[in-house]
Amino acid sequence: MPKLQNENLNITNVGLRSFADNIQTAGGSVIHVDWQPPAGGNKDIGSKLADLVLNEKIETANHQAFGRYLAANPVLEGIGIARDELPDMSGKIILHAGVPVNWKDMCGPMKGAILGATIYEGWAGDLNEAEKLASSGEIRFDSCHHHNSVGPMAGIISPSMPVWIINNTTHGNQAFTTLNEGLGKVLRFGANSPDVIKRLKWMEKNLAPTLQATIQKTGPIELKPLIGQALHMGDEAHNRNAAGSSLLIKKLVVGALDSDATQDDIREMISFIAGNDHFFLNISMPSCKAMLDAAHGIANSSMVTAMARNGIEFGIRISGLPNQWFTTPAPVVDGLYFPGYSIEDAAADLGDSAITETAGLGGFAMAASPAITQFVGGSPMDALVQSRNMRNISIGANSQFTLPALDFAPTAAGIDIRKVIDTGILPIVNTGIAHKKAGVGQIGAGITSAPLDVFIQTISPLHKSVMASS
Amino acid sequence: MLEKYLIRKNHYSDSIALMRVAADLEALPGIFQATAVMATAANLNLARTVGLIDDTIEPQPNNLLIAVSAENEKAADAAFSQAEAQMDNLGSIADRSENCEPEVKSIEMAVSRDPGLNLALISCPGEYAAAEAKKALNLGLHVMLFSDNVSIQAELELKKISSAKNLLMMGPDCGTAIINGLPLGFANIVARGSVGIVSASGTGLQQISSLLTQWGVGISQAIGTGGRDLSDEIGGISMAQGVEILIEDEQTEVIVLISKPPSKKVAEKIITSARAGGKPVIVCFLGSENNDNDNIIQFATTLDAAAEFTYSKLNGGNLPNRMVFGDDITTQLFDQKESQKYIRGIYSGGTFCYETQSILRDLLGPVWSSTPIDKAYHLKDSWSSQEHTIIDLGDDEFTQGRAHPMIDHRTRHERILQEASDPETAVILFDVVIGCGSHANPAAEMVNTIKEARKISTKEQRQIYFIGFVCGTDMDPQNLTTQIKILKSASVIVAESNAEATRRATSVILTNSTGKKSIAGSSNNA
Numbered sequence: 001m002p003k004l005q006n007e008n009l010n011i012t013n014v015g016l017r018s019f020a021d022n023i024q025t026a027g028g029s030v031i032h033v034d035w036q037p038p039a040g041g042n043k044d045i046g047s048k049l050a051d052l053v054l055n056e057k058i059e060t061a062n063h064q065a066f067g068r069y070l071a072a073n074p075v076l077e078g079i080g081i082a083r084d085e086l087p088d089m090s091g092k093i094i095l096h097a098g099v100p101v102n103w104k105d106m107c108g109p110m111k112g113a114i115l116g117a118t119i120y121e122g123w124a125g126d127l128n129e130a131e132k133l134a135s136s137g138e139i140r141f142d143s144c145h146h147h148n149s150v151g152p153m154a155g156i157i158s159p160s161m162p163v164w165i166i167n168n169t170t171h172g173n174q175a176f177t178t179l180n181e182g183l184g185k186v187l188r189f190g191a192n193s194p195d196v197i198k199r200l201k202w203m204e205k206n207l208a209p210t211l212q213a214t215i216q217k218t219g220p221i222e223l224k225p226l227i228g229q230a231l232h233m234g235d236e237a238h239n240r241n242a243a244g245s246s247l248l249i250k251k252l253v254v255g256a257l258d259s260d261a262t263q264d265d266i267r268e269m270i271s272f273i274a275g276n277d278h279f280f281l282n283i284s285m286p287s288c289k290a291m292l293d294a295a296h297g298i299a300n301s302s303m304v305t306a307m308a309r310n311g312i313e314f315g316i317r318i319s320g321l322p323n324q325w326f327t328t329p330a331p332v333v334d335g336l337y338f339p340g341y342s343i344e345d346a347a348a349d350l351g352d353s354a355i356t357e358t359a360g361l362g363g364f365a366m367a368a369s370p371a372i373t374q375f376v377g378g379s380p381m382d383a384l385v386q387s388r389n390m391r392n393i394s395i396g397a398n399s400q401f402t403l404p405a406l407d408f409a410p411t412a413a414g415i416d417i418r419k420v421i422d423t424g425i426l427p428i429v430n431t432g433i434a435h436k437k438a439g440v441g442q443i444g445a446g447i448t449s450a451p452l453d454v455f456i457q458t459i460s461p462l463h464k465s466v467m468a469s470s
Numbered sequence: 471m472l473e474k475y476l477i478r479k480n481h482y483s484d485s486i487a488l489m490r491v492a493a494d495l496e497a498l499p500g501i502f503q504a505t506a507v508m509a510t511a512a513n514l515n516l517a518r519t520v521g522l523i524d525d526t527i528e529p530q531p532n533n534l535l536i537a538v539s540a541e542n543e544k545a546a547d548a549a550f551s552q553a554e555a556q557m558d559n560l561g562s563i564a565d566r567s568e569n570c571e572p573e574v575k576s577i578e579m580a581v582s583r584d585p586g587l588n589l590a591l592i593s594c595p596g597e598y599a600a601a602e603a604k605k606a607l608n609l610g611l612h613v614m615l616f617s618d619n620v621s622i623q624a625e626l627e628l629k630k631i632s633s634a635k636n637l638l639m640m641g642p643d644c645g646t647a648i649i650n651g652l653p654l655g656f657a658n659i660v661a662r663g664s665v666g667i668v669s670a671s672g673t674g675l676q677q678i679s680s681l682l683t684q685w686g687v688g689i690s691q692a693i694g695t696g697g698r699d700l701s702d703e704i705g706g707i708s709m710a711q712g713v714e715i716l717i718e719d720e721q722t723e724v725i726v727l728i729s730k731p732p733s734k735k736v737a738e739k740i741i742t743s744a745r746a747g748g749k750p751v752i753v754c755f756l757g758s759e760n761n762d763n764d765n766i767i768q769f770a771t772t773l774d775a776a777a778e779f780t781y782s783k784l785n786g787g788n789l790p791n792r793m794v795f796g797d798d799i800t801t802q803l804f805d806q807k808e809s810q811k812y813i814r815g816i817y818s819g820g821t822f823c824y825e826t827q828s829i830l831r832d833l834l835g836p837v838w839s840s841t842p843i844d845k846a847y848h849l850k851d852s853w854s855s856q857e858h859t860i861i862d863l864g865d866d867e868f869t870q871g872r873a874h875p876m877i878d879h880r881t882r883h884e885r886i887l888q889e890a891s892d893p894e895t896a897v898i899l900f901d902v903v904i905g906c907g908s909h910a911n912p913a914a915e916m917v918n919t920i921k922e923a924r925k926i927s928t929k930e931q932r933q934i935y936f937i938g939f940v941c942g943t944d945m946d947p948q949n950l951t952t953q954i955k956i957l958k959s960a961s962v963i964v965a966e967s968n969a970e971a972t973r974r975a976t977s978v979i980l981t982n983s984t985g986k987k988s989i990a991g992s993s994n995n996a
């Protein structure tokens with residue numbers, strides 16, 4: 001029998017606001033919900049969602065998945081060559097950001113980057129040859145995510161490229177990313193001129209071996225403390241990596257001096273990292289990937305384990321629905337543009353870097369990075385609201401990543417598709433904006449949100465699998 | 471067009487802050503393009519590429535460069551002074567909100583904000599309402615589902631979940647409840663006391679709880695169930711729950727059950743379980759014939775009678791001190807034309823409409839309605855009355871695109887004027903429902919309408935009786951006594967309850983048809 005009489009009534013009001021006012025006038029306690037029909041008014045999805053709210057199976061699965069994310073311990077193991085380290089990398093294969101996409105459908109920057117990689121690999125002598133080869137079907141294109149890796153912007157990884165090796169020492173999985181090339185004319189924005197290829201070759205032949213020699217001296221570097229510290233120094237580990245990059249130099253410099261590397265190589269390495277505030281992005285990203293892969297594949301879990309964009313589509317993966325992507329057209333980011341450029345020049349949202357938001361960094365940790373707040377209206381208070389708001393769509397919080405401005409509150413982490421649909425609050429993504437033409441480079445930066453539609457798509461399959469397993 | 475720049479020496483500013491400054495400058499009149507950057511070699515190159523500066527500026531990473539291409543000097547200077555002001559005032563955003571709690575967007579979010587929540591009051595559009603109610607139940611909350619347009623299958627599913635979880639499920643289409651003294655939905659402010667009510671009718675609950683409060687008897691709990699609860703399909707799940715609660719509740723001394731005609735089987739089941747509790751039970755299942763009274767169960771055929779029986783149970787058999795209205799129909803008896811033969815009841819409360827039909831059926835014969843007791847008397851056109859017609863303007867059919875007539879008076883206004891122009895109208899009978907959620911001054915709206923209606927009928931040398939009652943209490947924000955006074959100011963014949971108002975209307979008709987010129991005040995007994 002329901003018990004009423006000995007309870008103080010605490011009410012939540014959904015619908016007519018005047019009912020809440022009446023309760024208040026009568027001395028009652030009430031929380032009014034600023035309600036909108038969930039799932040953009042899709043009744044079928046809304047009613048399936050109702051079955052999933054506080055569903056025991058999902059709660060148990062999420063507890064497990066989120067626990068694995070929290071327990072994961074990404075460690076920088078060293079540098080290797082993609083062909084040797086990544087699974088299934090033999091032959092002519094090029095990995096790219098986001099969900100798999102055909103050559104003919106790719107966005108400009110991705111095509112440009114692939115042509116560059118084709119020349120870099122020596123599979124073609126010039127752009128014409130490269131174009132022919134790329135469209136011939138002879139090269140296998142695949143998603144970085146399918147090879148335990150992630151890549152910023154176009155996210156190109158070809159077999160000869162050096163990659164960071166990140167080990168999750170708790171669960172044994174690995175994650176990989178190329179080394180960050182810097183800003184301006186770079187492959188990840190689709191540039192493929194000879195100087196770009198030359199830099200990539202230098203990175204392969206000089207930078208990577210020097211880094212590898214250095215890390216052999218320093219030993220594996222624990223990355224969670226480094227990211228946590230960077231958050232306290234004004235980074236959010238997606239659009240701002242100035243602190244993380246500086247901290248990395250601090251870790252590397254003595255190892256480098258102790259190594260067999262020449263003075264010149266060390267000088268070049270240090271000056272290259274020092275000249276690129278985004279160098280740490282390519283360590284932050286695979287760290288997030290390593291943590292989230294550990295949480296992937298837990299039956300019935302509604303936790304998002306990847307958000308990725310290929311410049312055409314925005315895709316997400318869900319722990320409880322393993323090995324499938326849910327996709328929707330990628331939005332164009334309305335951000336702040338460099339002089340001479342506007343939204344008309346922008347490519348649609350691009351890159352695997354939203355893996356940082358998926359892991360509770362980037363937009364989810366915006367409160368850590370006052371500088372980034374300029375994108376959301378300018379006041380740090382706005383950033384605090386955004387970061388706090390992400391709590392409302394997350395399974396939990398990560399106490400290893402804390403936000404000083406929110407009294408050292410842990411960052412929200414583990415996006416729960418149910419909560420996204422129920423509240424209509426969308427995950428925030430901080431992002432750079434690429435020119436839609438290959439090779440122009442970054443033309444701005446801003447904040448976007450993951451599109452609602454992609455989350456709506458996940459409800460029916462999850463509902464089916466949860467209800468079937470009862 | 472000209473290019474102009476400004477350098478601030480040794481002034482570091484964050485690049486994103488500067489991008490914001492540049493974006494604001496580009497929005498100024500007369501500015502074609504703007505940049506604000508630290509004067510590094512790379513940044514200067516970029517500015518040169520787009521033609522904002524020439525080769526003469528030397529890289530100096532600690533200097534801040536602002537460059538614009540502008541229509542003229544004046545525009546450029548204005549831009550520079552705005553940029554400088556903006557940079558010097560970055561910290562002082564005037565309208566910054568100190569509250570960084572985002573708005574609550576879902577029931578689950580409300581629960582995480584306050585884990586002590588225990589009831590969800592849901593009044594969102596019906597097509598989404600069942601899902602919201604299910605979420606609330608899954609989250610362990612009692613539910614009052616005010617929304618209508620919820621399918622009976624969904625209702626059954628929700629009520630099964632609520633039973634399994636020992637939660638109270640009031641509704642769908644539950645307009646009123648008073649739980650632990652708090653008014654939910656359309657409810658009156660009533661005294662707390664010893665009468666527990668379970669009702670499948672919102673206005674029925676309001677009528678009985680208000681009458682009792684005015685007579686000095688308070689309410690322990692008033693639990694709504696929604697109008698379909700006592701159907702065969704639902705089987706009275708909510709009313710059974712409510713009865714159980716009231717039997718256990720130490721505050722409750724008398725239990726009142728209210729419904730429009732229930733399924734026989736369900737009614738029997740409910741009455742059996744109510745009888746087992748041992749507390750006196752007053753049963754008001756409108757339109758159903760049952761006089762099988764015993765020492766526990768007492769049946770009432772009107773809401774007014776149910777309230778009176780309840781009062782008597784608690785007061786040693788005494789009758790309540792009823793309101794005295796001072797006037798008598800005899801004092802303002804009109805000469806009505808022969809054509810004026812019919813009652814037109816223009817209601818906002820569905821249960822009142824039903825109760826009036828059931829009283830008139832017995833006293834005057836057939837009554838037409840868009841929601842008739844007897845399907846044979848379904849109005850062909852809901853918008854046009856014939857003979858005795860009693861309609862509920864709160865019914866879905868009349869509320870498309872408009873708020874309920876308890877809030878929005880317009881539909882009633884139009885309909886009453888229409889009845890006033892009909893030469894067959896003798897009496898216009900109406901309810902005024904006050905309390906939380908209702909119009910702030912419904913009697914005043916009604917009086918405006920009545921004045922206009924009288925103009926119409928007077929022009930045609932007819933007089934129409936306006937007979938009404940106010941459902942509510944003196945504690946309601948609109949105040950019962952004040953509302954009655956306003957009605958009387960327009961010579962409305964006011965009764966204490968719907969049943970009494972209906973009987974007065976009946977007297978007018980019977981008097982007219984028998985040609986009698988004196989009418990006795992009607993009795994209150996059922």
